[in-house]
Amino acid sequence: MTTDYISRIRRFHRAVTSEVGLLDSSFLGRGRPLGPARVLNAIGGGRTEVSEIRSYLSLDSGLLSRLLRGLEGEGLIEVEDGETDGRRRSIRLTLAGAQEYAAYEALSDAQAAEILGKHAMPEKLLAAMDLIATALGKERIHLEEADPRSTAAQACMSAYYTELSSRFERGFDVALSCDPDASDMERPRGTFLIALSDGLPVGCVGLKGTTKGYGEVKRLWVSQEARGLGLSRRLMTELERIAQDVGIELLRLDSNSALGEAVALYRKTGWTEIERFNDDPYPDLFFEKRLARSWSG
Template identity: 40%
Template sequence: MPQRPTAISISPARPDSAAGRAILRAYFDDIVGRYHGRPATADEIDRVLIDEPSDDLVPPVGLFWVATDGATPVGCAGLRLLPENLGEVTRVFVAHGARRRGVGSRLLTGLEEIARTRGLSRLRLDTRHDLVEARRLYTGHGYVEVEPFNDSPYAAHWFVKPLA
C-alpha cells in the first residue's frame, strides 16, 4: 500500500535550532555543490557555515522559517529587517525530495505576508546565475530584476519587489 504523503508545515525557527541547522546544512550542501560542479565535502559545508552565518536571521534584526514534512526539515527562508522599511530575502531553499510541491512558493508568500505585517514597503534579494529555479520563483512572485545593490562575489542577479 503506498504511503500517503504528509502535509508540509511552515513555522518560525531559529537558525541554530536542530531543524534550522539541518536545513541550512542541506542548503549549503546544495549551493556549494552547484558552485563547484561536484558534491560538496563536509569540510566545505562546515567552512561556509562559519563564513556565512545565519545569526542575523533572529529578532530583532531578522526572521527565519523552516518547512517540515512530518518531522523532517525540507525547506527554509530568511528575512533580514533593514532600515527604511526594507527587507532582504535570503536562504530560500527546498530540498530535492520536496521540490515541485509548492514549498518554495509557500515559503516566499509567507515571508512576504510577515514583511507586510512588520510595515516593510519593499523586499530585495540577490541570487547566483546557476540558481535558475530560484530566479523563476522570484519572477513568478513579482520580483523585478534591478541594478546591483551590493558587491557580493556570488550574486549575478538582483531583484526588488514593492509590497502593497
C-alpha cells in the same frame, strides 16, 4: 509499459501493504492485538492524557476506555486523576509497561533494519521513501517560525550550503559569503521559516532585517525530496506576509543564474531585477519587490 502509471502505483501499493502490513503486524509479535499495542505506543511516545491519546489514535471514547482497562489489568499502566482538572485523567507506564514499550521499539527498529538490509545502497531507498512520504503528506506540511540557531534550522542551512557547492562551478564557501547574523533573522526585525513534513525539515527561508531601508530574503531552500510540491512559493508568500507584518515595505534578494528554478519563481511572483546592491562574490542576479503597506502598520 511507460505510460501505464496506474499499474505502477498499484504495484507500489501491493508491495507496501504486504510489507508495511508486516511492519504493522510486527506489533502482533508480542501476543497482543493491534489496538492495545497502539495505545501502549502512544503512551510510551509521551502522550499522557486520555483525551490526547483518543484524538491521536482517533479512537472512540468507549473503545479507548476499554483498551486502557485492559492494559491496566496487565499491569502495564497506571491511571491517576488529573491535578488541575478532576475530570481529566493521566496515564503513566509502570516499570513493566516501560519494558513492554521498549520491546516494541526494539521490534520496530529491527524491522526497519531488515528493510534497509535488503539494499546495497540503503541511502537510495531512504531517499525514495522520503520523497514519497513528503509527497503523500503534502497537505500536512506546515510552516513554522524557528530560531535560526536551532538544530532544525542549522540542518536546513547546511543542506543549503551543500546544495550550492554542488550547483556552483567554483563551489561555495559560507565564510566568503555575506553570512547573515542569526539575530538579524529573528523577530522583531526578521524571521526564519522552516517547512516541516511530519517533523522532518524539508525547506526554509530567512528574512533578514537591515537598517538600510529594506529587508533581505536569504537561504531559500527546498530539500530534494520536497521539490515539485510548490513549497518555495508557499515559503515566499508566508515570508512576504511576515515582512509586511514587521513593517518592511521593500524586499531585496541576491541569487545566482545557476539556481534556475528559484530565479524563475522570483520573476513569476512580482520581483524585478535590479543592479548589484552588495559585494558578495557569489550572486550574479539581484531582485527587489515592493510590498503593499500593511493595514496594521
